[in-house]
Amino acid sequence: MSENQTETIKRLKDIDSPADLKGLSIKALEELAQEIRRTIIETVSRTGGHLAPSLGVVELTLALHYVFDAPRDKIIWDVGHQSYAHKLITGRRERFHTLRTLGGISGFPKRAESPYDTFDTGHSSTSISAGLGIATALKVHGDRHKVVAVIGDGSMTAGMAFEGLNQAGHTESDLIVVLNDNDMSISPNVGAISSFLSRKMTGRRFVGMKKDLENFIRSLPGVGESVMNLVRKSEDSFMTFFTPGMLFEAFKFKYIGPINGHRLDRLIEAFENTKHLEGPVLVHALTVKGKGYGPAEKDPCHYHGVGCFEIATGTLLSGAAKPAPTYTEIFGRTMTELGAREEQLFAITAAMPEGTGLVEFAEKYPARFMDVGIAEQHAVTFAAGLSTEGLRPVVAIYSTFLQRAYDQIIHDVCLPNLPVVFAIDRGGLVGEDGPTHHGLFDLGYLRMLPNMTVMAPKDENELRHMLYTALKHAGPVAVRYPRAAGTGVTIEEDFRLIEIGRGELLREGGDLLIVAVGSMVAPSVAAAELLQEKGIAAGVFNARFVKPLDGRIADLAETCGHVLVVEENVRYGGFGSAVLELLNDKGLYAVRVKRIGLPDRFIEHGPAAVLRERCGLSVKGIAAEALAWRMGKGEPTGG
Structure with missing residues (x-):
């Protein structure tokens, strides 16, 4: 870069596309980086979001867009937690204040949102495989533009990343991988590979x-x-010998680095040299997660994904007082209590000890806790191995991430009928993180598996009893609960077994039976009270179990003739489908059934309560649907 280059653009307001970066001096780019950081901090303080990851890659983002010619050159952001600076300089600056809000821009790269978003992301470790596919396609088309996959050291711990590296090296594909090494994923990284990557020169x-x-x-x-x-x-x-270079060169990648990921001059020089190389190349950049904001640098784990906060102090803005502890908090406390009673209890998380509530358990019982890193498939089969030797593993994992280990659930847990417990957090709508993080499919994809028991608590007290019950059951169990505060019920000190497949009738009513599960039980009870005011006597049955179903549902359905099924899961193949199958198997063809659940589409991002209301899963929505249907104005049977 020439010392004589002008500094005609310094302000973020002048950057409408990466082309506006071209020709800026290093000094001008450095000033722009600081303004981008301020904008990210100001916006995320109001909307919440992935603060620390995005702050850590501002210079890296500017250097990439300065050197490469996006969108003709393809830049892929692994996971997408770190894409805010990218969004700001690719034509979304004026809408950036709508980040993660209903109808606003997504918190993750999204192809429908911008041509600069090469690949939809939200789950980790996909960038190398996707980039390799894109690079291969460009070669087929005779297109010589570059493909750059930006992946963090946390994401690099997942097996899928190494599958991509292996294939790229074998085929000698024209692919640039940028390793953003900040020694963090969401929680501090674990594992031998992470230690290897953290050798800083x-x-x-x-x-x-x-x-x-x-x-x-x-x-x-x-x-x-x-x-x-x-x-x-x-x-x-010499450098290669003392750095991770020898690891990546074993995959036949040319290794460049490590480079200070906050020095624009060095990043630009490295990328300028790299873009002329052919074959697979890895550029290793060392960054600081949360760079430029003191609280985030000091505690990058806490500020990885954060709610609204006060910029001056970093203090979270709590808003309305929480009515009760969250299900996650109750799960964590319960696991710690059970750990003292159940010596064979073993807790597992995939890089999410804080997110799943297992920090206290890990501190008290370190020998019976394992964070396996971003490796959900390994987590499940690791748990299966533990269970064969008499331990009782609990795999605490978000619903959306459990999808990544589906084959392991089938082949390594359900087929041998091993007593592994899946504590599935974030079941249902999760809000502002949007479609990549909503847990909408678990009831459907788990209930079809032989030997699997699937249950969902109506409140936090029932969650405790379900966890205790799961540990006593001689087979695989999934306990699914939402990302939400509990209902505020009294917590019973002792634990009790729940009979497998046994629900409970919470309210009697001869006109209509509402069968609900998990998070939809409380609003269904409230909806039944509204219906009572309209002259409709609605019973409410807490199913508790999606599998096996309580056969009494069929008996009650036959008596009243009308069943409304409510679930926070996709309707197709979900809990409502299970109820329909039960009634069909019992020969109750005359019973009219209406299902309320999530539609056959991916749900956008926005406040969870608003999304539920839009999908008819609020108290008023359930009552209105039931009233219209019961009065003969709704859809036909099986709707």
């Missing part, structure tokens, strides 16, 4: 060793300078 020990070696060589009489010239020529090999 800026450490005092290495710098001192290198300086001592140089001084010694120069002191050699007569040959010192000649030997030093030879050392300088072979410095790349």
Whole structure:
């Protein structure tokens, strides 16, 4: 980059596309980086979002867009937690204040949102495989534009990333992988690969060793300078020996780095040199997660994904007081209590000890806790192995991430009928993270599996009893609960077994039977009270179990003749389908059934309560649907 380049653009308001970065000096880019950071902090303080990851890659983002020619060159952001600076400089600056709000821009890359978003992301470790596919397609088309996959060191711990590296190296594909190494995923990274990646060449020990070696060589009489010239020529090999370069070169990648990921001059130089290379290349950039905002730098785990906060102090803005502890908090407390009683209890998480509520359990019972990193498939089969030797593993995982380990659930847990418990957090709509994070499919994809028991609590007290019951059951169990505060019920101190497949009738009514499960039980009871005011006597049955179903549902349905099924899951193949199958198997063809659930589409991002209302899953929505249907104005049987 020339020292004579002008600084005609310095303000973010002047950046409408990456083309506006071209020709800026390093100084101008550095000033722009600071303004981007301020904008991200100000916006996320109001909307919530993935703050620390995006702050850590501002310079990296500017350097990529300065050197490469997006969208003709393809830039893929793994997971997408770190894409806010990318959004700001690719034509979405004026809408950035709508980040993660209903009708606003997504918190993740989204192809429908911008041509600069090469690939839809939201789950980790997909960028290398997707990038390899895109690079292969460009080669088929005779297109020589570059493909760049930006992946974090946390995402690099997942097996899928190494499958992509292996294939790219084998085919010698023209692919650039940028490793954003901040020694963090969501929680601190774990595992041997993470330790290997964290060998930073800026450490005092290495710098001192290198300086001592140089001084010694120069002191050699007569040959010192000649030997030093030879050392300088072979410095790349020397660096490679002491860095992760040898790992990536084993995959036949050209390794460049490590590079200070906050030095624009060095990043730009590296990318300028890299874009002319052919074949697979890996650029290793060292960054600081949360860079530029003190609280986020100090606690990047807490500020990875954060709600609204006060910028001056970093204090979260709580808004309305929480009516009760969250289901996640209750799960964590319950696991800690059960850990004292059940010596065989073993807890597993996939890089989410804080998110799943297992921090206290991990502190009290470190020998019976394992964070396996971003490796959901491994987590499930690891749990299966534990269970064969008498331990009782609980795999705590978000619904949307459990999807990644479906084959392992089938083949390694259900087929041998092993007693593994799946504690499935974030079941149902989760809000502002949107379609990649909503847990809408688990009731359907789990209930079809032989040997699997699936249950969902109506409140936080029932969650405790279900976890205890699951640990006593001699087979696979899934306990599914929402991302929400509990209902505020009294928590019973002791635990009790719930009979497998046994629900409970909460309210009697001869005109209509509402059969609800999990998070929809409480609003269904409230809806029944509204219906009573309209002269309709609605009974409410808490199914508890999606599988096996309580056969009394059929008896009650036959008595009243009208059944309304309510679930926070997709309707097709979900809980309502299970009720229809039960009635069909019992020969109750005359019973009229109406299902309320989530539609056959991916649900956008927005406040969870608003999304539920739009899908008819609020108290008023359930009551209105029931009233219209019962009065003969709704859809026909099976709707």
